[in-house]
Amino acid sequence: MSTVQVEVQDLSKNFFDQSRGEVRAVQEVNFECRSSEIFGLLGANGAGKTTTLRMISTVLQPTAGTARVLGHDVVSDPVEVRRNLGFYSASTALYPRLTARETLTLFARVNKYPAERTRSRVEEMIERFGLGDYAGARIEKLSSGMKQKVSIARTVVHDPPVLIFDEPTVGLDVLNALDLQKAIQELREDGKAILFSTHIMSEAERLCDRIAIIDKGRIRACDDLEGLRAATSQHYLEDIFVHYVTGNDTTG
Amino acid sequence: MNRRTVTALVVNDLRQLARNPRVLVFAVALPLVLWPLMWFLTSLTTERRQERIESRTYTYAVADEAASVAGAADARTWLERALAVVGDDGRADGEPTEGPAVRFERVEAPEDVAAALDEEQLHVHVAWTETGDEDAIDEDVDRETVGNAGAAAPRIVLSYRADLDASDSAEGFLRRALERTRTELRERRLAAAGFASAPDDLLPLERIETASEEQTSGLFLGRLLTAIIVMMMLAGGSIVATDALAGEKERGTLETLLTTAASRVEIVTAKNLSILAVAFATSVLNIVNIVVWMQLDLIAPPAGMKLVIPIGAGLLLLLLYAPAAVLLSSSLLLVSGRSKTYKEAQLLFAPVMLVAMAVAAIPVLPGVELRSAIVLLPIANLGVAAREILTGHYDWPLLAAAWAVTGGAAALLARASLRTLSAEKLITASELDASDLAGGPALFPRRVARWFAALWALLLVWQLNIGGNIDSRLLISINMAIFGAAAWLMIARYRLPPREALSLRAPPTGAWLGVLLGAPAGLLLADGVVRLASLAMPIPEAWIEAMAENMGAGLPLWQMLIFFSLMPALFEEVAFRGVLLHGLKHRLTTLQLVLVAGIAFGFFHVDLFRIPPTSLLGIFLVVTVIRSGSIYPAMAWHALHNALALGSARLEQIRLPEQPAWWHYVLALAATLLALRLMSRVDQPGTRRRGG
Numbered sequence: 001m002s003t004v005q006v007e008v009q010d011l012s013k014n015f016f017d018q019s020r021g022e023v024r025a026v027q028e029v030n031f032e033c034r035s036s037e038i039f040g041l042l043g044a045n046g047a048g049k050t051t052t053l054r055m056i057s058t059v060l061q062p063t064a065g066t067a068r069v070l071g072h073d074v075v076s077d078p079v080e081v082r083r084n085l086g087f088y089s090a091s092t093a094l095y096p097r098l099t100a101r102e103t104l105t106l107f108a109r110v111n112k113y114p115a116e117r118t119r120s121r122v123e124e125m126i127e128r129f130g131l132g133d134y135a136g137a138r139i140e141k142l143s144s145g146m147k148q149k150v151s152i153a154r155t156v157v158h159d160p161p162v163l164i165f166d167e168p169t170v171g172l173d174v175l176n177a178l179d180l181q182k183a184i185q186e187l188r189e190d191g192k193a194i195l196f197s198t199h200i201m202s203e204a205e206r207l208c209d210r211i212a213i214i215d216k217g218r219i220r221a222c223d224d225l226e227g228l229r230a231a232t233s234q235h236y237l238e239d240i241f242v243h244y245v246t247g248n249d250t251t252g
Numbered sequence: 253m254n255r256r257t258v259t260a261l262v263v264n265d266l267r268q269l270a271r272n273p274r275v276l277v278f279a280v281a282l283p284l285v286l287w288p289l290m291w292f293l294t295s296l297t298t299e300r301r302q303e304r305i306e307s308r309t310y311t312y313a314v315a316d317e318a319a320s321v322a323g324a325a326d327a328r329t330w331l332e333r334a335l336a337v338v339g340d341d342g343r344a345d346g347e348p349t350e351g352p353a354v355r356f357e358r359v360e361a362p363e364d365v366a367a368a369l370d371e372e373q374l375h376v377h378v379a380w381t382e383t384g385d386e387d388a389i390d391e392d393v394d395r396e397t398v399g400n401a402g403a404a405a406p407r408i409v410l411s412y413r414a415d416l417d418a419s420d421s422a423e424g425f426l427r428r429a430l431e432r433t434r435t436e437l438r439e440r441r442l443a444a445a446g447f448a449s450a451p452d453d454l455l456p457l458e459r460i461e462t463a464s465e466e467q468t469s470g471l472f473l474g475r476l477l478t479a480i481i482v483m484m485m486l487a488g489g490s491i492v493a494t495d496a497l498a499g500e501k502e503r504g505t506l507e508t509l510l511t512t513a514a515s516r517v518e519i520v521t522a523k524n525l526s527i528l529a530v531a532f533a534t535s536v537l538n539i540v541n542i543v544v545w546m547q548l549d550l551i552a553p554p555a556g557m558k559l560v561i562p563i564g565a566g567l568l569l570l571l572l573y574a575p576a577a578v579l580l581s582s583s584l585l586l587v588s589g590r591s592k593t594y595k596e597a598q599l600l601f602a603p604v605m606l607v608a609m610a611v612a613a614i615p616v617l618p619g620v621e622l623r624s625a626i627v628l629l630p631i632a633n634l635g636v637a638a639r640e641i642l643t644g645h646y647d648w649p650l651l652a653a654a655w656a657v658t659g660g661a662a663a664l665l666a667r668a669s670l671r672t673l674s675a676e677k678l679i680t681a682s683e684l685d686a687s688d689l690a691g692g693p694a695l696f697p698r699r700v701a702r703w704f705a706a707l708w709a710l711l712l713v714w715q716l717n718i719g720g721n722i723d724s725r726l727l728i729s730i731n732m733a734i735f736g737a738a739a740w741l742m743i744a745r746y747r748l749p750p751r752e753a754l755s756l757r758a759p760p761t762g763a764w765l766g767v768l769l770g771a772p773a774g775l776l777l778a779d780g781v782v783r784l785a786s787l788a789m790p791i792p793e794a795w796i797e798a799m800a801e802n803m804g805a806g807l808p809l810w811q812m813l814i815f816f817s818l819m820p821a822l823f824e825e826v827a828f829r830g831v832l833l834h835g836l837k838h839r840l841t842t843l844q845l846v847l848v849a850g851i852a853f854g855f856f857h858v859d860l861f862r863i864p865p866t867s868l869l870g871i872f873l874v875v876t877v878i879r880s881g882s883i884y885p886a887m888a889w890h891a892l893h894n895a896l897a898l899g900s901a902r903l904e905q906i907r908l909p910e911q912p913a914w915w916h917y918v919l920a921l922a923a924t925l926l927a928l929r930l931m932s933r934v935d936q937p938g939t940r941r942r943g944g
Contacts, residue, residue, distance in 0.1 A: 057511045058511075059507065059510050059511060078515075079513055079515050080513075082511060082512060082513045082514075083513035085511070087508075087511035089507070091504050091507060093503050093504030093505050093508060094505065094508070095264065095268060095503075095505055096503070097267070097268045097271040097272065098264070098267065098268070102267070105260075106260055106261075106264050107512060109256055109257060109260035110257050110260055110261060110509075110512045110513060110514040111512050111513045111514075112254065112256075112257065112513050115256060138271075154508075158513070
């Protein structure tokens with residue numbers, strides 16, 4: 001039976017900018033994510049997806065509201081939150097001069113994975129993601145596809161119950177994107193609670209068990225695909241998205 | 253803090269560095285070769301230049317009209333003797349040269365001397381002029397002795413070009429030879445005139461140097477050691493620091509790191525340790541490198557230098573430099589954290605390095621002692637302390653104070669770098685937060701410390717360099733003007749409501765009674781603090797006399813009261829119990845507020861021996877404002893305190909007891925506490941979590 005791993009309640013974030021003044025990037029967002037579930041945040045660029053995920057990963061402090069990961073509050077208990085979290089995004093890079101094996105060992109250690117099991121866990125990850133031939137090569141020498149595999153491996157090396165994938169396929173070619181999606185699906189099978197943000201409809205449609213449509217910092221709708229279809233009388237996720245974001249019915 | 257996490261992060265940083273060939277070549281290997289090579293080449297070229305100077309033939313000419321000058325023969329003799337020995341004193345110290353003798357060749361006197369010197373047809377031109385009629389020398393004088401009492405040779409005039417190497421050298425050789433022969437000729441003349449003894453035997457002077465070779469070398473080394481260490485640490489530390497946050501930010505690995513379970517404290521500690529490790533390693537490498545080159549006789553240590561540091565002093569120096577090392581690494585980390593890119597970090601390191609080097613060079617200045625306000629200046633205080641240790645002077649209380657001041661500054665900077673790592677602007681495009689955007693009163697609490705730090709630096713520079721040399725009335729007036737102007741600027745810049753910022757409210761009636769009770773009692777307690785502090789730091793008599801002088805001895809009473817009582821009570825209260833307190837009160841708990849604002853006031857008195865009592869006064873005045881909600885009782889307390897202190901120094905009737913008994917202090921403490929209790933407003937709760 002799946003359990004709630006991430007709870008987000010009335011989460012808000014304001015930024016301050018000289019030219020635009022106060023910018024309300026995220027406004028009173030509510031959702032939860034369970035184990036063995038991929039929860040999608042679907043929104044256009046600048047909708048507030050990354051800001052929401054960064055608050056959950058404790059990199060940003062909420063202006064208001066709360067977020068909990070396995071019951072740990074992101075503000076009062078950030079280290080425990082991060083210990084139970086793996087964060088992957090297109091902007092989270094790897095150290096170019098480390099080898100794949102060193103990278104995995106480093107992230108296992110800094111994420112406080114038990115010392116006595118670190119070596120075997122690293123080898124397990126190398127095998128699982130097919131890094132065997134390249135484990136001793138420096139990251140800077142690897143292809144984009146291999147780098148992406150190392151990135152996923154370092155995200156999960158400490159075996160966190162919650163994973164965040166923030167627009168992970170940005171910049172990847174089709175095959176690498178498919179590989180990544182496959183890996184994410186496998187992680188769901190492992191029982192992980194996965195928060196997945198994207199602006200690519202097909203990706204959300206294929207991967208997500210539930211989808212929250214986010215626009216201008218607010219969640220406009222949150223349900224599984226069938227529920228969204230039923231609520232909007234639209235079949236395609238693209239039309240459903242437009243329906244919520246613009247309020248227009250795109251069907252003839 | 254998890255040791256395993258910190259170790260993993262440090263190893264990661266060092267591994268990245270070790271695998272960067274460019275860094276290794278340009279930041280580690282190249283300096284190892286370049287520094288000694290530069291040293292070697294400098295000494296080689298200096299040697300070659302000296303050889304060249306000594307081996308060449310210089311040309312000189314004697315002015316044609318010189319022959320007609322009275323006493324020309326005497327001058328000619330002098331010149332000939334000088335030319336006979338020229339080159340024997342080729343060095344400035346008069347030591348004979350070992351190289352070839354300097355040769356001078358006479359050429360025809362040119363018509364245009366300046367042009368001949370310019371075209372190097374001539375290196376030095378000699379002429380002589382009469383020094384006066386009474387100087388005429390008898391033509392029959394014995395040429396060997398040149399002895400004619402009362403007569404003087406003409407003045408020899410050398411013309412040359414200081415901007416031309418050969419001409420400048422020729423003039424130097426000839427002048428020194430002339431000076432030597434002049435002494436010899438003078439002595440002969442004196443002997444011929446019947447002077448009984450050699451001139452050097454008259455009023456003989458002898459010097460006895462009691463400092464050991466180690467002490468002399470210690471002074472030399474102590475003046476430079478801190479600057480050298482700081483330079484090496486900055487050069488080595490900046491290699492890692494640039495990459496530490498700015499580089500990670502640019503590469504995109506910072507966000508990866510920030511989303512791991514490593515706490516911010518662990519990350520900052522690891523980064524600091526990495527910087528320190530590399531700074532330490534490169535410093536040691538450089539030192540070992542120089543020693544090896546010296547052993548190979550490729551570079552020579554300074555003459556008379558005995559590079560021996562006793563083990564005890566060495567360990568003490570190591571301990572002493574520890575907070576300086578943390579301070580420097582935290583500064584570099586802070587700059588790295590504030591920079592968006594690697595390049596920006598490199599750009600911003602320059603001013604940090606300049607400031608650090610300027611402060612580290614202070615031990616070079618003559619007359620700067622640790623037992624002075626310099627003990628309050630981080631790094632400089634350790635530099636002066638190191639100099640004193642190396643000359644065998646151990647002023648333990650001041651060494652501890654210097655260590656604590658630099659350690660405190662290091663802790664503050666480490667905290668600031670920790671905050672930088674927690675700052676959201678580190679990874680978001682947003683440059684501002686709510687108070688930045690709002691500006692004005694919302695921003696002031698975050699800026700107040702910077703304002704007062706700048707004010708303190710300004711006062712320190714002013715008082716150390718100019719303040720002591722002017723009339724005490726003018727000094728106080730300028731100090732007060734600085735405080736008043738700064739307070740006004742802060743109020744205007746941040747649009748602070750004056751009534752709120754300066755606590756311009758009517759106090760409770762009991763507060764005035766509290767002032768009458770608290771000011772004299774507080775003065776006695778301050779006296780006790782001075783006596784207590786003097787156990788660790790004995791106050792020199794000269795300082796007490798200087799204080800009496802500064803406190804307006806000889807001024808009329810009304811002027812004393814204006815300059816030493818009323819003006820400080822008005823302007824210092826507006827600055828410290830007004831705007832400083834207002835700025836800090838929402839950021840600190842009440843206890844922190846009392847201590848920080850009170851001790852800050854003490855530190856603004858710059859003079860080392862005045863800091864403890866004025867800090868205590870500051871604490872009482874902060875409590876007074878917090879409890880009464882008004883600045884007026886603090887002003888009255890301050891004025892009365894200063895007036896009583898002046899009176900005690902000047903008037904027999906109100907002089908403090910010479911040796912107060914312990915119960916005097918107990919009574920004073922009780923009276924002060926009662927006075928502070930009387931300050932409380934009836935409608936105000938007694939305690940609050942936050943100040944104000």
